[in-house]
Amino acid sequence: MRGTKTLRRTFIKSALVLATGMATLVSPYALAKDYPEKEELKFGFIKLTDMAPLAVAYEKGFFEDEGLYVTLEAQANWKVLLDRVIDGQLDGAHMLAGQPLGATIGFGTKADIITAFSMDLNGNAITVSNDIWEQMKPHVPMQADGKPVHPIKADSLKPVVDKYKAEGKPFNMGMVFPVSTHNYELRYWLAAGGINPGYYAPEKGDTSGKIKADALLSVTPPPQMPSTMEAGTIYGYCVGEPWNQQAVFKGIGVPVITDYEIWKNNPEKVFGVSKQWAEKYPITHKAVVKALIRAAAWLDENNNANRPEAVKILSKPNYVGADYEVIANSMTGTFEYEKGDKREVPDFNVFFRYNATYPYYSDAIWYLTQMRRWGQISEQKPDSWYMDIAKQVYRPDIYATAAKELIKEGKLKAADFPDFATESGFKPAQVDFIDGLTYDGTTPNAYIDQFKIGLKGNEKP
Amino acid sequence: MNIALSNIAWLEPFVKVAKGENVAQNVQLITKTIGIPLVGILVFLMLWSAAANSIDTSLGKFPGPAQVLEQSKNLLAEHFAERERAEAFYQRQEERNAQRVKDDPTYVPKIRDYTGKNTYIDQIITSLVTVLSGFLLASILAIPLGIVIGLSANLHAAFNPVIQIFKPVSPLAWLPLVTMVVSALYVTDDPVVPKSFITSVVTVMLCCLWPTVINTAFGVATIPKDLVNVSQVLRLNWITHVRKIAIPASIPMVFTGLRLSLSIAWMVLIAAEMLAQNPGLGKFVWDEFQNGSSDSLGRIMVAIITIGLIGFFLDRVMLRIQRSVSWDKSATLR
Numbered sequence: 001m002r003g004t005k006t007l008r009r010t011f012i013k014s015a016l017v018l019a020t021g022m023a024t025l026v027s028p029y030a031l032a033k034d035y036p037e038k039e040e041l042k043f044g045f046i047k048l049t050d051m052a053p054l055a056v057a058y059e060k061g062f063f064e065d066e067g068l069y070v071t072l073e074a075q076a077n078w079k080v081l082l083d084r085v086i087d088g089q090l091d092g093a094h095m096l097a098g099q100p101l102g103a104t105i106g107f108g109t110k111a112d113i114i115t116a117f118s119m120d121l122n123g124n125a126i127t128v129s130n131d132i133w134e135q136m137k138p139h140v141p142m143q144a145d146g147k148p149v150h151p152i153k154a155d156s157l158k159p160v161v162d163k164y165k166a167e168g169k170p171f172n173m174g175m176v177f178p179v180s181t182h183n184y185e186l187r188y189w190l191a192a193g194g195i196n197p198g199y200y201a202p203e204k205g206d207t208s209g210k211i212k213a214d215a216l217l218s219v220t221p222p223p224q225m226p227s228t229m230e231a232g233t234i235y236g237y238c239v240g241e242p243w244n245q246q247a248v249f250k251g252i253g254v255p256v257i258t259d260y261e262i263w264k265n266n267p268e269k270v271f272g273v274s275k276q277w278a279e280k281y282p283i284t285h286k287a288v289v290k291a292l293i294r295a296a297a298w299l300d301e302n303n304n305a306n307r308p309e310a311v312k313i314l315s316k317p318n319y320v321g322a323d324y325e326v327i328a329n330s331m332t333g334t335f336e337y338e339k340g341d342k343r344e345v346p347d348f349n350v351f352f353r354y355n356a357t358y359p360y361y362s363d364a365i366w367y368l369t370q371m372r373r374w375g376q377i378s379e380q381k382p383d384s385w386y387m388d389i390a391k392q393v394y395r396p397d398i399y400a401t402a403a404k405e406l407i408k409e410g411k412l413k414a415a416d417f418p419d420f421a422t423e424s425g426f427k428p429a430q431v432d433f434i435d436g437l438t439y440d441g442t443t444p445n446a447y448i449d450q451f452k453i454g455l456k457g458n459e460k461p
Numbered sequence: 462m463n464i465a466l467s468n469i470a471w472l473e474p475f476v477k478v479a480k481g482e483n484v485a486q487n488v489q490l491i492t493k494t495i496g497i498p499l500v501g502i503l504v505f506l507m508l509w510s511a512a513a514n515s516i517d518t519s520l521g522k523f524p525g526p527a528q529v530l531e532q533s534k535n536l537l538a539e540h541f542a543e544r545e546r547a548e549a550f551y552q553r554q555e556e557r558n559a560q561r562v563k564d565d566p567t568y569v570p571k572i573r574d575y576t577g578k579n580t581y582i583d584q585i586i587t588s589l590v591t592v593l594s595g596f597l598l599a600s601i602l603a604i605p606l607g608i609v610i611g612l613s614a615n616l617h618a619a620f621n622p623v624i625q626i627f628k629p630v631s632p633l634a635w636l637p638l639v640t641m642v643v644s645a646l647y648v649t650d651d652p653v654v655p656k657s658f659i660t661s662v663v664t665v666m667l668c669c670l671w672p673t674v675i676n677t678a679f680g681v682a683t684i685p686k687d688l689v690n691v692s693q694v695l696r697l698n699w700i701t702h703v704r705k706i707a708i709p710a711s712i713p714m715v716f717t718g719l720r721l722s723l724s725i726a727w728m729v730l731i732a733a734e735m736l737a738q739n740p741g742l743g744k745f746v747w748d749e750f751q752n753g754s755s756d757s758l759g760r761i762m763v764a765i766i767t768i769g770l771i772g773f774f775l776d777r778v779m780l781r782i783q784r785s786v787s788w789d790k791s792a793t794l795r
Contacts, residue, residue, distance in 0.1 A: 246753060
């Protein structure tokens with residue numbers, strides 16, 4: 001009798017254990033409607049049109065749909081923004097693609113920043129002042145109607161820079177941050193035209209990037225670009241919208257080339273959070289990415305049909321705040337070069353199509369190759385190092401979880417996304433660069449060695 | 462001689478004219494106290510309007526009085542529109558909370574603050590709260606310090622060089638240090654007040670400390686010899702001496718210092734908000750400058766006038782307090 005009793009007790013016990021075990025096993029499904037760990041969030045942004053996914057996710061209620069109460073706050077410059085994400089004053093932010101990478105490898109402030117959402121493609125341009133444009137114009141090939149042939153290469157700027165150099169005057173240009181897309185794009189364009197934009201040498205404490213420079217690049221916050229150029233401190237700049245169109249609008253400068261023409265469909269901003277934050281609040285992070293994906297999809301829906309509404313949102317003073325007409329120029333698929341020379345650039349701002357929001361490893365590696373090219377990474381690294389850093393910083397796994405949930409909820413279709421089962425995270429070799437070179441993300445060192453101007457192998461500046 | 466709006470003395474001549482007393486003299490008084498300033502303001506508005514029309518910037522014409530009026534109306538309208546949006550936000554939130562309680566009965570609903578933008582009125586209130594906090598903090602430190610220094614010639618000699626060195630330092634120089642120190646020391650998960658508020662308050666405090674210290678010390682040090690002698694004859698102990706002799710005798714100087722401090726505090730705050738991106742009127746000005754829209758200049762001008770009016774108002778309040786606590790009623794304070 002005693003034996004059966006023990007047996008029964010054991011049985012009950014194990015049944016209980018089994019039941020709890022089942023419960024924990026089942027729970028991921030039961031908690032499919034998991035609530036975010038942190039509901040009140042504050043995100044930072046810089047006044048640029050490509051912050052649009054954040055503004056749209058707020059205004060169209062996508063954040064609230066995920067149970068998030070988000071405050072959006074404009075930041076003074078990229079450094080302040082990054083520091084505030086690192087010290088936790090901001091939960092996340094609109095960041096330059098190079099920022100999470102630069103922070104992770106320790107160029108500038110060292111910190112672990114990750115991204116699971118790429119915010120847009122393209123959207124930048126290079127503008128020169130009216131005076132420089134007049135000097136460049138004689139060297140620019142013209143069409144039959146007297147308008148310049150686009151893309152305008154830096155070859156036509158070279159004589160001007162040479163003249164300044166001969167006269168002993170510095171040729172100053174502005175970009176927005178040492179690890180910004182704009183810095184690399186401006187450098188790419190200048191170097192493709194034979195102008196050396198200068199090297200960095202952090203190992204010697206030189207982080208100004210002016211070693212052996214023909215054109216001296218310095219940092220100016222985006223919204224201040226037009227006024228700094230108007231004051232004569234810089235002769236030209238590379239920046240996102242609306243600050244190129246504003247130069248046209250104000251009549252102080254001429255955009256000469258868009259980044260779409262420097263590298264077709266280049267990745268631009270990302271949504272960055274600190275690694276620590278992402279580990280502490282995984283459900284919140286996923287919810288944020290979901291809301292942002294919906295916002296990006298909304299922005300590109302029906303062939304940009306929602307763009308006018310988006311422009312109206314962006315022109316509010318608490319977002320970008322520039323005039324409707326200025327923002328509309330680029331956001332609605334046209335770009336005005338010289339005053340009156342308005343051309344169609346339908347893909348000037350891409351938010352969702354071409355898998356714009358997916359964080360590709362190959363995008364991360366392109367930025368790392370440019371960091372090496374200009375000496376921000378002071379020594380040669382093996383290809384495997386590039387892969388490792390890209391995998392540390394870019395997190396397509398989080399993106400995929402968020403996207404799959406959206407598909408399950410019926411908010412988006414599987415066809416809107418890359419095929420997650422087979423996607424390697426590397427885009428096929430790309431050839432649409434202004435200098436005609438080919439970029440293959442799987443062989444970074446071979447890519448670096450192709451450039452005429454730039455550090456190769458284990459060279460030092 | 463007072464033309465202060467905070468003083469109802471200016472009503473007196475009207476009453477007298479109405480009563481028929483000394484009509485000629487009082488009408489003259491009215492012209493002098495109200496008419497002339499009014500003419501001054503009108504002339505200024507005309508000059509401003511004319512000058513504004515002839516200044517062309519890359520963002521359009523310099524804002525004249527008409528644009529400023531229009532932008533003030535816009536800012537007010539935006540304020541009320543934002544309040545309506547806030548209402549809708551709370552309603553949506555309540556519905557969402559109710560739904561969640563239905564799904565998960567253990568959930569304790571929580572109402573979160575509105576996440577929309579700060580309106581112009583909100584910015585004004587933030588700035589006022591910040592400046593008064595910084596000023597109060599500075600006063601709490603500065604007055605006792607001033608008294609102690611004023612009482613002892615040795616202490617005065619010891620502290621004076623330090624005070625003289627820190628007094629002329631601009632707030633903008635302090636700001637980076639203050640920001641770093643505040644973010645290093647003020648670490649909590651759920652801050653009661655935002656970091657940016659602490660940064661502003663500390664910067665304001667550091668800059669407006671000195672006039673109060675110097676004036677209080679001077680006031681205490683220059684108590685008439687007779688009073689000091691009385692205190693010695695009565696053999697008052699130190700505490701009683703401070704309470705009964707030093708403080709009452711130096712009150713006018715203390716308030717001279719406080720008034721200076723408050724006006725400095727207000728100027729410093731605007732600069733600090735601008736540079737550190739702390740919420741408030743300074744940030745409003747900076748944001749509008751960055752926006753570079755065709756309305757921006759007009760909005761900045763509205764802010765400038767608001768800042769001026771508030772500064773004027775703060776100064777008048779201090780003047781009233783100074784008058785009421787000053788024992789020498791014959792002295793003209795302005």
